[in-house]
Amino acid sequence: MVEVRLENVSKRYGRKLAIDDISFTCKEGEFFSILGPTGAGKSTILKMIAGIEPINSGKIYFNDRVVNNLPPHERNVSMAFESYNLYSHFNVYENIAFPLKAPKWKLNLSKEEEKAKVTEIADFLGIGQLLDRKPQNLSGGQKQRVSLARALVRKPQVYLLDEPIAHLDAKLKFTTQTLLREFAVNYGATIIYVTHDYREALALSDNMMVLRKGKIDQLGSPEEIYHTPKIDFVGMLVGEPPMNMVDGVLINNRDGKTIFKAGSLFEFELSKDAAIKAQKCVGNENNNLNVRMGIRCEYIKVSDKKISDNSFRLPVYAAVHEAESSVITFELENSFLHSRINRGKGYDTCHISEEVWLEIDQENICFFQKTIELSKA
Amino acid sequence: MSRVDCNNVWKIYGGNVIGVKDLTFTCNDKEFLAILGPSGGGKSSTLRMLAGLEEISKGEVSFDGVVVNEKGPSERNIALAFESYALYYRMSVFENIAFPLRAKGMKNNEVDKQVNAIAKVLNLSALLQKKPAELAGGHQQRVSLARALIRKPNVTLLDEPLSHMDQRLRAEIRAQIRRIHEELGNTTIYVTHDQAEAISLCDRILILTNAEKQQIGTVDEIYNKPVNKFVANFIGQPGMNFMQCKVESQKSVSINTNVGVKTLELAGTVDPKYIGSEITMGIRPQQIRIAENKNLESIVPGLIKMIEFQGDTSILIIELSDTKKTEIRVVISAGGIKFKRGDSCFMDFRPEFIHLFDDTEKAIIERKV
Numbered sequence: 001m002v003e004v005r006l007e008n009v010s011k012r013y014g015r016k017l018a019i020d021d022i023s024f025t026c027k028e029g030e031f032f033s034i035l036g037p038t039g040a041g042k043s044t045i046l047k048m049i050a051g052i053e054p055i056n057s058g059k060i061y062f063n064d065r066v067v068n069n070l071p072p073h074e075r076n077v078s079m080a081f082e083s084y085n086l087y088s089h090f091n092v093y094e095n096i097a098f099p100l101k102a103p104k105w106k107l108n109l110s111k112e113e114e115k116a117k118v119t120e121i122a123d124f125l126g127i128g129q130l131l132d133r134k135p136q137n138l139s140g141g142q143k144q145r146v147s148l149a150r151a152l153v154r155k156p157q158v159y160l161l162d163e164p165i166a167h168l169d170a171k172l173k174f175t176t177q178t179l180l181r182e183f184a185v186n187y188g189a190t191i192i193y194v195t196h197d198y199r200e201a202l203a204l205s206d207n208m209m210v211l212r213k214g215k216i217d218q219l220g221s222p223e224e225i226y227h228t229p230k231i232d233f234v235g236m237l238v239g240e241p242p243m244n245m246v247d248g249v250l251i252n253n254r255d256g257k258t259i260f261k262a263g264s265l266f267e268f269e270l271s272k273d274a275a276i277k278a279q280k281c282v283g284n285e286n287n288n289l290n291v292r293m294g295i296r297c298e299y300i301k302v303s304d305k306k307i308s309d310n311s312f313r314l315p316v317y318a319a320v321h322e323a324e325s326s327v328i329t330f331e332l333e334n335s336f337l338h339s340r341i342n343r344g345k346g347y348d349t350c351h352i353s354e355e356v357w358l359e360i361d362q363e364n365i366c367f368f369q370k371t372i373e374l375s376k377a
Numbered sequence: 378m379s380r381v382d383c384n385n386v387w388k389i390y391g392g393n394v395i396g397v398k399d400l401t402f403t404c405n406d407k408e409f410l411a412i413l414g415p416s417g418g419g420k421s422s423t424l425r426m427l428a429g430l431e432e433i434s435k436g437e438v439s440f441d442g443v444v445v446n447e448k449g450p451s452e453r454n455i456a457l458a459f460e461s462y463a464l465y466y467r468m469s470v471f472e473n474i475a476f477p478l479r480a481k482g483m484k485n486n487e488v489d490k491q492v493n494a495i496a497k498v499l500n501l502s503a504l505l506q507k508k509p510a511e512l513a514g515g516h517q518q519r520v521s522l523a524r525a526l527i528r529k530p531n532v533t534l535l536d537e538p539l540s541h542m543d544q545r546l547r548a549e550i551r552a553q554i555r556r557i558h559e560e561l562g563n564t565t566i567y568v569t570h571d572q573a574e575a576i577s578l579c580d581r582i583l584i585l586t587n588a589e590k591q592q593i594g595t596v597d598e599i600y601n602k603p604v605n606k607f608v609a610n611f612i613g614q615p616g617m618n619f620m621q622c623k624v625e626s627q628k629s630v631s632i633n634t635n636v637g638v639k640t641l642e643l644a645g646t647v648d649p650k651y652i653g654s655e656i657t658m659g660i661r662p663q664q665i666r667i668a669e670n671k672n673l674e675s676i677v678p679g680l681i682k683m684i685e686f687q688g689d690t691s692i693l694i695i696e697l698s699d700t701k702k703t704e705i706r707v708v709i710s711a712g713g714i715k716f717k718r719g720d721s722c723f724m725d726f727r728p729e730f731i732h733l734f735d736d737t738e739k740a741i742i743e744r745k746v
Contacts, residue, residue, distance in 0.1 A: 169415075170571075174615050174706075178694055181683055185718075197544075203685035203692070226688045239688050241548030297548075298689045298711075318552035318559075320577045323600040323613060324663050327577070329552035336549050340689070342710070352559055375513075376500075376549065 001190045002062040002157040003028045004049060009058030011044060011214075018044055020214040021058070026158075026207070028063075029188040031181070033201040035225075035237065036211035042194040043082075045211075046160045049192065051075045062157055073104045080151035082163035084143045086135040092146050093118055093131040099154045107154075121149045125179060141168045145176065152183060158190045165200065177203055198238040202226060210234045232368040235294045241327065241338040243294045243366070245374055250278055250289040260293060263333050268310045271362045281367040294366035300339035301359040302328050304347045311359040316350050330358070335374045379440045379531035379564050380406045381427065386436035388422045388588075396422040398588040400436070404532075407562045411575035414585040415611070420568045421536065423585065427566065428534055429453050440531055456525035456533045456563075464509040464520055471496075471505040474523045495523045498560055500553070515546055519553070526561065533565045539574060551577050572612050576600070584608055606657065606738035615662050617732070618705040620697060622658040624651040630658060630733065634677055634698040641675055644728040645744035656741075657734040662692065662706040664730035667714055671723040679705070681720045695722065 004026045011019035019041050026032035034042045047053035049060060051072035059066050067075050078099065086095050096118045100109055109117070122128045125145045135143055148164045165176050181204050184191050195201050201208050202222040210217040210225065210233070218225060218234045229235035235243030248262030250270075258275035261267040270278060282289045301307055317331040326348035330337040339358070341348040350356050381404040388396035397419045404410040412420045425431035427438060429450040437444050445453050464473050471492055472479075478488045496502045499519045509517055518538060525533065539550060555578060558565060569575050575582050576596050584591040584599065584607075592604045603609035603617075610616035622630040627646045632639050641658075668676050679695040682704070690708050693716060697703045707724065709716075716722065735741050 170614060171610070171616055178683060178685065181685070185683075199687060202687055222686045226686070236545060240544070242545050296689070318556040320548075320551050320555050321596065322573070322577050323596060327548055327552070329548070336552065338548050338552070352556060 001028050001155075001188060004158050004190065004192065005061040006045075006049075007059045007061070009045075009048065009060060010056050011041075011048060011053065012056050018214050019048070019055075022214075022216055023058075024209055024216065024219055026190060026192050028190055030206045031184045031189075031191045031193065031204055033193045033195060033205040033208040034211055035195055035198060035201040035208055037196060037237070039213075040211040041214040042196075042211055043162050044214075046079065046162050046192060046194055049075075049158070050077050050079055050160055076105075076157045077160050078151045078154055078156040078158075079160040080148050080162060080164045082166055084135070084147040086143060086146060086150075088135050090134075091131065092122070092127065092133050092135070092138070095135065095146055096122060096131075096149045096153050099150060105154065117153055118149075121153045124183070125149050125152075125176065141172055144168060148176075148180075155187070158192065160192050162194045163196070164193075166195070166197070173200075180204060199240075202238070210237060227364070229294065229366060229368075231371055232292055232294060233372050235366060235368070236372070239296060241297050241340075243296050244300070244337045245335055245368075246293045246295070246332060246337065247334060247370070247374060248291060248293060250275075250282060250291055252289075260291070262293075265312060265314055266332065267312055268360060270365075274362045274365050274367075277365070278367045281369050283369060290370075292368045292370050294368055295360055296364060297327065297338045297340040299361035299364040300337070301361070302339050302341055302347050302350065303357045303359075304350065305357060307357050307359040311357045313355045313357055316352055316354050316356055318352060319348070319350055321348070328356075334376070336376060380404065380442075381532055381564065381566065382437075382439045382442075383423070383427070384437045384439070386423075386426060386438060387434045388419070388426060388431065389434040395588050397426070397585075400585075400590055402583050402590065402593050404564060404566055406564055409558050409565045409567065409578065409580045411579035411582045412566060412568045412585060413572060413575040413582050413611075414570065414591075416570055418586040419588040420570070420585055422588075424534055424536055424566065424568045427532070428455055428457055454528070454531045456528060456530035458518075458522050458525045458533070458535050458538055464517060464524075466509050468508075469505065470501060470507050470509065470512070470520050473509065473520055474501075474505075474527055476524060477528045491527060495527050498557060499523050499526075514543070515550055518550075522557075526563065531564065533563045535565065535567045537569055538567075539569075539571075554578055573614060576612070584611065586611075600661075602740070602744065603732065604740050606659065606734045606740075609659050609732060609734070609740070613661055613663070615692065615706045615708070617659045617661050618665075618703075619657050619659050619734075620699060620703040620705065621655055621701060622733075623655050624653065624733075626652060630656075630731070632658075632677060633700050636678055636698065639674065639677055641726050641731060642728045643731055643733070643742055645742040647733060647741050647743070651733075651735065651741065656736070657738075659732035659734060660705075660726055660730050662708045664727075665705075665707045666725040666727065667693075667707065667709060668723040668725040673725065675726055675728075676723045677726055678721060678723050681716050681718060681722055684716060684718060693722070695724070 007023050009022045036042050048055050097114055100114050127145045144167045165173050205222050209219045217231045246262045248260050251259040258270045260270055278291050282291050314330045317329045320327045325340050325342045328339045383400055383402050386400045390396050414420050426433050433446050474492045475488050581595050582599050583593040592608050599612055622632050625631050628643050630641050678698045681693050682696050683694040685692040690710050693707045695705050697705055733741050
């Protein structure tokens with residue numbers, strides 16, 4: 001296994017800049033995820049590392065060696081594609097065994113060794129009973145696991161996995177995700193993993209990055225990405241519901257207090273720390289100190305009684321009850337605000353249009369400059 | 378508004394393939410009922426029979442006590458909204474919504490009044506002059522819903538309306554659907570394979586698999602009193618954990634662990650015929666408490682194999698210290714005890730959260746009501 005490092009890598013398709021000056025390091029043995037929406041350039045990065053896509057500028061290193069000019073087969077990577085790419089004339093066993101037989105890796109395994117490896121990975125991923133089947137007789141979820149098994153059966157320098165569990169049903173996704181993490185830990189595998197599903201990225205990664213339109217928005221551990229997003233886009237890509245965004249203004253009172261105000265009802269005094277954070281993100285429009293506040297749904301208290309001098313009242317838009325918690329939604333001018341209340345931990349029996357008290361937990365408040373427009377669905 | 382009754386309804390395809398088997402349920406007036414199950418379970422066949430798009434092989438469907446078996450879709454006064462929006466792309470949003478009224482020959486000023494009223498409820502007032510292609514997916518979906526609702530249907534049938542929705546908009550759309558339902562009070566039947574969707578939107582849930590009804594009940598009943606192992610596992614994310622245990626008495630079971638035999642009390646009783654037998658115990662990942670006091674009798678030790686960070690929660694993947702080293706999951710909320718891989722932990726299996734299933738996978742604890 002190697003460390004993979006990208007230094008100022010860019011890639012153009014015609015005049016379009018698909019990847020814009022990207023640098024990151026995936027250490028040896030690290031599980032590194034690339035999270036982003038469709039079209040961000042995630043798969044392009046994997047293909048550049050694999051050598052399938054040439055790059056226009058920058059350097060790609062495997063350990064200390066620049067691999068820019070190495071053809072794919074000399075880079076020794078193993079890749080799983082979202083689209084499976086299975087050989088339809090081969091059965092499952094032959095598909096998985098294929099990389100073991102490829103002359104370029106010179107593995108020279110005996111039939112027994114090959115069988116042991118194929119069976120081991122197939123059993124591990126729960127497809128051991130499908131080895132005789134042809135791909136066309138498999139469900140989408142089964143095909144995807146065959147594709148994953150084929151990528152994992154051999155020990156390359158680095159595993160490149162592109163949405164390898166995207167097509168599994170919800171329950172199977174959970175168990176397969178755990179298996180992948182177990183695989184990574186057991187083999188000390190270097191894995192670069194592409195996904196659009198924030199849950200997978202948070203659950204699996206040692207480190208991750210958020211990619212938007214070919215640029216890195218944030219690099220960090222899953223905890224950093226979740227708790228301290230640097231950009232509004234990152235906060236809104238991660239979490240269910242996503243981080244609440246509220247556009248408002250700062251009002252600096254004469255007595256040194258700073259108020260955050262969004263519309264006529266949403267108003268509270270910022271703590272010292274929160275005020276400092278907010279001042280750094282202020283944009284000046286129409287003589288107002290405009291700022292975007294971000295707060296995760298679990299950090300908004302809801303009560304039928306006044307919570308503190310810093311709480312304020314809003315009418316309930318809707319209450320949605322789940323098995324372990326409820327989501328109370330409020331309508332703001334250009335966004336909705338969601339609060340999650342765990343069973344028995346707050347006023348979750350409120351009804352539509354009822355005015356309730358809200359309090360923002362300022363320890364967990366974020367402020368942003370606006371990089372995206374808010375809108376209601 | 379209407380109450381819907383399905384009485385011993387069967388759907389048999391080609392003489393021998395059973396699509397729906399002897400299904401009986403009621404959707405009460407103004408109720409929001411989910412029909413939930415994996416694909417191929419009989420959900421869509423049921424919905425199509427209710428809508429009149431599919432012949433009923435045996436049994437009766439009635440609306441407000443009137444059997445509608447022989448009535449066509451248009452005579453049943455049903456609003457149907459499917460996953461695909463099927464809007465008229467050349468017409469404005471207004472004309473799309475007005476279409477069913479114009480088809481009835483309604484006068485212009487009455488059409489205006491009704492379209493504006495429904496648009497207000499569905500938050501579409503600002504968009505009435507746009508063409509559907511100019512709208513985001515969520516808006517298009519609401520236009521389709523508005524067109525379905527404007528006829529003041531007896532029953533609204535929704536078939537996977539949210540399955541292609543951007544996951545980031547889910548909370549917003551759910552809030553909107555819930556609000557619309559509470560404002561209009563329509564009897565609504567919602568077909569979905571997504572248990573989280575069913576739980577968050579509906580008053581009650583009917584679970585179908587292999588053409589058969591498994592259970593019907595409120596979210597609370599389905600979640601806390603599943604009637605069998607299928608329901609227990611299908612509902613909840615992650616699904617219920619299962620492990621082996623031995624029935625010790627009518628009110629207790631035991632697990633053999635590396636710190637000795639642990640006896641666990643039950644909240645209810647089991648038939649004495651099970652005493653001494655090895656059966657399946659179930660407990661939800663969200664309902665296992667990580668214990669502070671490890672000396673309680675109900676505490677079972679385990680080893681943390683993996684931790685999956687989920688943001689507001691983390692999932693611990695734990696190797697239980699029973700003889701089979703069963704792998705189970707425990708959901709803990711952020712801000713609780715901090716663990717790392719390889720740590721030991723002690724879990725409290727409290728009586729009210731323990732489920733037992735016999736070898737036919739039926740739940741067997743009789744709970745006091």
